Amino acid sequence: MENEYLKRTLVFLLSGGQGERLYPLTRDRxxxxxxxxxxxxxxxxxxxxxxxxxLKRIIVLTQYKSLSLDRHIKTAWNLFPREMGSFIDVVPPQxxxxxxxxxxxADAIFQNIYIIExxxxxxxxxxxxxxxxxxxxxxxxxxxxxxxxxxxxAAIETPVTEAARFGVLxxxxxxxxxxxxxxxxxxxxxxxxxxxAFVSMGIYVFKTEKLVQYLSEDHRLEGNNDFGKDxxxxxxxxxxxxxxxxxxxxxxxxxxxxxxxxxxxxxxxxDLVAVSPKLNMYDRTWPIRSNVEQYPPAKLIFDxxxxxxxxxxxxxxxxxxxxxxxVYRSVISPGVKVNSYAEISDSIxxxxxxxxxxxxxxxxxxxxxxxxxxxxxxxxxxxRDAARFTVTSDGxxxxxxxxxx
Amino acid sequence: MSKILVxxxxxxxxxxxxxxxxxxxxxxxxxxxxREAVEKVKANKYDxxxxxxxxxxxxxxxxxxKILSRDKKIPIIIYTAYSNYKSNFMTWTADAYIxxxxxxxxxxxxxxxxxxxxxx
Numbered sequence: 001m002e003n004e005y006l007k008r009t010l011v012f013l014l015s016g017g018q019g020e021r022l023y024p025l026t027r028d029r030x031x032x033x034x035x036x037x038x039x040x041x042x043x044x045x046x047x048x049x050x051x052x053x054x055l056k057r058i059i060v061l062t063q064y065k066s067l068s069l070d071r072h073i074k075t076a077w078n079l080f081p082r083e084m085g086s087f088i089d090v091v092p093p094q095x096x097x098x099x100x101x102x103x104x105x106a107d108a109i110f111q112n113i114y115i116i117e118x119x120x121x122x123x124x125x126x127x128x129x130x131x132x133x134x135x136x137x138x139x140x141x142x143x144x145x146x147x148x149x150x151x152x153x154a155a156i157e158t159p160v161t162e163a164a165r166f167g168v169l170x171x172x173x174x175x176x177x178x179x180x181x182x183x184x185x186x187x188x189x190x191x192x193x194x195x196x197a198f199v200s201m202g203i204y205v206f207k208t209e210k211l212v213q214y215l216s217e218d219h220r221l222e223g224n225n226d227f228g229k230d231x232x233x234x235x236x237x238x239x240x241x242x243x244x245x246x247x248x249x250x251x252x253x254x255x256x257x258x259x260x261x262x263x264x265x266x267x268x269x270x271d272l273v274a275v276s277p278k279l280n281m282y283d284r285t286w287p288i289r290s291n292v293e294q295y296p297p298a299k300l301i302f303d304x305x306x307x308x309x310x311x312x313x314x315x316x317x318x319x320x321x322x323x324x325x326x327v328y329r330s331v332i333s334p335g336v337k338v339n340s341y342a343e344i345s346d347s348i349x350x351x352x353x354x355x356x357x358x359x360x361x362x363x364x365x366x367x368x369x370x371x372x373x374x375x376x377x378x379x380x381x382x383x384r385d386a387a388r389f390t391v392t393s394d395g396x397x398x399x400x401x402x403x404x405x
Numbered sequence: 406m407s408k409i410l411v412x413x414x415x416x417x418x419x420x421x422x423x424x425x426x427x428x429x430x431x432x433x434x435x436x437x438x439x440r441e442a443v444e445k446v447k448a449n450k451y452d453x454x455x456x457x458x459x460x461x462x463x464x465x466x467x468x469x470x471k472i473l474s475r476d477k478k479i480p481i482i483i484y485t486a487y488s489n490y491k492s493n494f495m496t497w498t499a500d501a502y503i504x505x506x507x508x509x510x511x512x513x514x515x516x517x518x519x520x521x522x523x524x525x
Contacts (some may be wrong), residue, residue, distance in 0.1 A: 096470075101472075114495075116494065117494050212494045212497055216494065219473065220477050220478070222474070
């Protein structure tokens with residue numbers, strides 16, 4: 001059968017990221033569970049990509065603060081019939097092999113190696129639960145098979161100035177990996193294009209036997225037990241390690257962001273409110289699904305000159321009421337109430353937030369269920385805000401979940 | 406003198422291996438199951454462990470994991486009558502997997518090879 005290889009692929013979705021640089025959004029939840037774009041959580045992108053790619057054997061490895069992620073997957077992603085051999089299993093650390101938490105990404109897979117034993121896949125696809133992106137994994141797995149690769153690494157071109165957060169690849173004309181630097185101080189540019197670097201997206205396909213071999217060897221070595229820090233540098237010289245050029249294969253659909261920091265989280269959300277968003281959520285050939293709570297549709301009310309309910313260049317989720325107030329360039333999540341004479345601009349307002357009359361909010365991320373009282377101002381006096389909240393280096397104010405004013 | 410721990414539940418076999426390895430010039434200690442092996446590794450310093458898989462109380466697979474989480478570097482040779490434990494991926498972390506045969510030549514050869522490699 002043409003797509004038989006998909007059934008012979010097991011997916012591991014690494015979802016244990018602590019996300020310290022997303023604090024306070026990660027105070028009560030792991031990074032993949034952070035809400036995104038109004039109705040989504042970050043992990044919905046990877047899971048939707050799996051669904052759109054016909055991959056239905058998925059292990060979600062959790063670790064820190066996994067309750068909200070666990071609940072989300074149980075309610076939003078309870079889709080696959082196990083009796084047909086498909087599943088999304090949420091697996092917390094089992095401590096079957098030793099009593100430690102996962103050290104690095106490779107250790108997370110190694111500690112769950114018994115799952116590979118039971119499932120007996122031919123290929124293992126390893127994903128990260130903290131990227132916002134669209135990707136057809138079928139194309140990458142086919143490429144891996146065609147190239148007869150031991151390991152295939154999805155890679156993307158990025159400005160050399162941003163490459164230091166990633167693993168940087170050097171490849172030959174056949175896309176064989178010939179060099180690798182993990183989070184280098186001075187990233188190597190693409191030959192002849194000094195301002196760009198080719199970086200690993202942290203998405204890997206392995207031949208199962210090879211993966212088990214690398215993990216077993218790695219388990220015996222000192223190090224971080226990490227794909228980027230240990231395994232890739234150790235194997236690329238002797239094994240068939242190949243890079244998959246994501247943008248070239250994905251074409252117009254290509255969009256990928258590693259939500260590593262509050263700034264990248266903010267910018268990625270803001271990508272959605274652009275007139276022609278870089279991240280197109282309207283593409284019916286590649287739907288992104290989530291857990292949608294039942295609410296009535298969004299409502300905008302009052303039409304007096306001084307008290308007009310309006311929103312422009314914004315996303316307004318269901319259950320929200322923009323009542324006699326103005327919203328500019330913002331993401332409004334479900335169940336938000338913005339009261340009269342308030343003004344919100346360039347902000348991300350999460351579920352159930354209430355904003356009082358005459359309150360102004362600018363360049364802020366307001367986490368769930370915060371009630372901002374009347375006549376407040378957020379994002380105008382950053383010194384005052386910094387005394388109360390997290391403020392990023394470029395002035396984005398973050399108000400934590402259920403903050404009491 | 407290199408010190409080897411032989412882990413084997415079958416007493417006659419265990420004593421035979423111990424004698425043969427002593428004849429090769431090694432100092433040999435014995436454990437009758439995985440649990441004893443883990444305790445001995447905690448209390449002593451070995452240069453190599455010869456580990457059976459199918460044993461009472463604690464099998465060799467579990468012992469392998471526990472020994473490695475204590476000491477990643479200690480060489481371990483799985484020595485079992487069964488070849489099908491290779492499908493248990495934990496056994497891939499061992500330095501060698503040898504299926505038992507009537508003589509100990511292969512085991513002795515592998516021990517020598519591993520210890521020679523380590524003393525380099």
